[in-house]
Amino acid sequence: MNSKQLVLDALYNKGVERAPWVPFVGCHAASLIGVSAEDFFKSSDNIVKGVLKAYELYRPDGLPALFDLQVEAEAMGCELKYAETNPPSVTTHPLEQGKKLEDLKIPGEQDGRFPVVLDATRRICKELGDKIAIYGLITGPFTLALHLMGTDIFYEMIDEPENVHKLMQFCKKVCINTSRMYLDAGVDIIAVVDPMTSQISPDNFAEFVSPYATAIFDYVKSRDKGCSFFVCGNAKNNIEEMCKCKPHNVSIDENIPLEYVKEVCQKYGVSFGGNIKLTVTMLFGTPVDNINDAKNCMAIGGTKGYILSPGCDMPFATPVENVKAITSLVHGEVAEFLEYTNVLEGIEVKLPDYAKEKQVIIDVITLDSESCAPCQYMMEAVRAAAAGFGDKVRYIEHKVKQKEAVVCMLQLGVQNIPTICIDGVIKYVSIIPDVEQLKKSIQEAVDAKNL
Structure with a gap:
């Protein structure tokens, strides 16, 4: 069985000889060819070179053509901030700045960076499409809606739900059209990546996401292609709702126990994927750490309907040897590695004396x-x-791509990201609070100190 068929069989919830290996190489591919993330995301030549290099180094069974959740938003007028070692991020929201929904148009092949992205995808599919499964990643409808409207969407869901439904209907059409473009370019699987759904309740998910996501998966299935629903963050409560949308596969990150995802997905006949730890293991760990983490995931996942992968886009600076170590495990070629060492050993972080x-x-x-x-x-x-x-x-942001931030996270007792702590007390876990609610929490802390 070749690599491509291995992924497709696992995606369609069939038994396989081993778990297929799909490293989600996005901006990390830029580091493999010695260019910045910005230069990578803006150049079809660099995207192709980076993906081909990842294929050569990591011997995967599948790869994404691109991992960039801002392509659609940029093509519809959102301004982006590009970075040296990260994917771009959205900085402006057209509907928040006075544009009307009817002013927005569904982007096509010639809009924004789509000419670059689709050219790269076609070339990647031509080069690798008979060898491995190629994923086309699209921005999920709720995350796309938030890019267009900003965080006001959370208020609108309560005060003006019809406005949100109109926006979601529009975003569904964008998602279907983006899926069409990727499928026409030759991808095997459409992955709907919707990280912001981790911020809403199962009831809100069922009302504002499910009808639109289900329609996207129905379209992909009508093209006789595979589909996956990606989420990151602490979206444990929404796994069942995701399965009800009838994707072939659900993919998650380290915030959600793999055992739980397996149990729920098996109930619905949906395959599942994840959840090698991105930072503590892949970015900061040793090859042995990566082997052990992957081995644990494979033991839980088994050989029916499970795809081994990181929980999300691999960090830019992920050491090549760490990824190769997972490859050696997958292919049964594990060599002897140095004795395990604690990756956080010697890293000291002193938390403030918050009370003083x-x-x-x-x-x-x-x-x-x-x-x-x-x-x-x-x-x-x-x-x-x-x-x-x-x-x-x-306020201080602690990015767990840095070892000191991981130590800080452990000292604060934080288990999921993102999380807000106020004066050392965990307040909001993987939920973006209403600004007024957060102001109230801050005011209580200010009053407690008589500031």
């Missing part, structure tokens, strides 16, 4: 607000809520 500080200190534990949509919008909420308190309040 003359300010309220807000610690925000994120993956990286420049590359993670839930982290970005959580930081926006913190900035907005803290703005009126002047020097009474200080």
Whole structure:
């Protein structure tokens, strides 16, 4: 059985000889060819070179053509901030700036960076499409709606739900059209990546996401292609709702126990994928750490309907040897490695004595607000809520792509990201709070210190 068929069989919930290996190589591919993330995402030549290099080094069974959840938003007028070592992030929201929904158009092949992305996808499919499964990643409808409207969408869901439904209907059409473009370019699987759904309840998911996501998966199935529903963050409560949308596959990150996802997905006949740890294991770990993490995932996942992968887009600076170590495990070629060492050994972080500080200190534990949509919008909420308190309040982002931030996270007792702590107390876990609600929490902390 070749690699491509292995992925497709696992995706369609069939038994396979071994778990297929799909490293989600996005901006990490830029590091493999020695260019910045910005230069990578803007050049079809660089995208192709990076993906081919990842194929050569990591011997995967499948790869994404591109991992960039801002392509559609940029093509519809959102401004982006590009970075050296991260995917771009959305900085402006057209519907928040006065544009009307009817002013927006569904982007096509010639809009934004789609000419670059589709050219790269066609070339990748031509080069690798008979060897491995190629994923076309699209921005999920709820995350896309949030890019267009901003965090006001959370208020609108309560006060003006019909407006949100109209926006979601539009985003569904964008998603279907983007799927069409990727499928026409030759991809085997459409992955609907909707990280912001981790921020809503199962009831809100069922009302505002399910009808639109289901229609997208129905379209992909009508083209006789595979489909997957990606989520990151602490979306445990929404796994069942995701399965009810009838994708072939659900893919998750380290915030959600793999055992739980397996149990729910098997109930609905849906395959599942994930959840090698992105930072502690892939970015900071040793080859042995990566082998052990992957081995644990494979033991839980088994050989029916499971795809081994990282929980999301691999960090830019992920050591090549760490990824190769997972490859050696997958292919039964594990060699002897150096004795295990603690990757955080020697890293010291001293937390403030919060009670004695003359300010309220807000610690925000994120993956990286420049590359993670839930982290970005959580930081926006913190900035907005803290703005009126002047020097009474200080906020700090701890990006767990840095070892010191991981130590800080452990010392604070944080288990999921993104999380907000106020004066050392965990307050909001993987949920972006209403700005007024967050202001109230900050005010309580200010009053407690008599500031």
